[in-house]
Each structure stands twice: as structure tokens, then as C-alpha cells.
Amino acid sequence: MAKIYFTLTGTKYYYGKEFLKPGITLQLxxxxxxxxxxxxIVVRMEGLGDIGHxxxxxxxxxxxxxxxxxxxxKIGDTAKAKVVMVTEHGTICKLCKKSMVDHKRKNVEEDVSE
Incomplete structure (x- = not known):
């Protein structure tokens, strides 16, 4: 499965982005x-709460x-991500593979439970 990157935006409405560094774990x-x-999809950081979207x-x-x-x-109600790069225009993050919904497995589980 290919890596999925997204842009974290709106940090200026919360705490800014100066504290964001590559490798920091975020919750979606x-x-x-x-x-x-x-x-x-709101983006949260443990200890701070909401930091952007x-x-x-x-x-x-x-x-x-x-x-x-x-x-x-592609995700459930929640997911995890990591900061990859912080730029003046936004922050690039990578979605953690374990957060991805496996639609094939979900369909198999639904078939078994019926």
C-alpha cells in the first residue's frame, strides 16, 4: 500500500506551528x-488537544x-499520523498504515457475521 501524505492546516487558529517537528505523532x-x-478531520496532539485540520x-x-x-x-473514526515536514505554507504529515481501513477484510468480517 502506498504511503499517504496530507497537509495539516489551520494551525494559526490554535497554537501556531513553531512546536511541530518531524516525527511528532498526531491523532486524527x-x-x-x-x-x-x-x-x-480535526488534528490533535496529546497534551494540547486540537491543533488544526x-x-x-x-x-x-x-x-x-x-x-x-x-x-x-480510508480511515476509521480516528487515525494516527506523523509530522514529516513543516513549511511556511503548511505541515506535511504521513498517515500511519495501521490507521488505514482494510475494506477487503471489513467485507469478509461482514460476510462471516451475517
């Missing part, structure tokens, strides 16, 4: 009731990283 949580974006706009996604809409169905 879907926000289905977000009034601005039905595919919103997964970018979901062509204006905030950096390069070939994925938007929240493109990873929304």
Missing part, C-alpha cells in the same frame, strides 16, 4: 457534524498530498 478524528465541511481545499493542500475528502473513507 473525523468531525461529521462540522458545520463548514462534512468531511472535516486536514486540509480539504485546493487552496490549502500542498503539492500531491491528499485532502481530507480523499482520505476520509
Amino acid at each position: 478524528k473525523k468531525e461529521p457534524n462540522n458545520k463548514y465541511d462534512k468531511e472535516a 486536514v486540509a480539504n481545499s485546493t487552496h490549502t493542500v500542498i503539492g500531491e498530498s491528499m485532502s481530507a475528502g480523499r482520505i476520509y473513507d
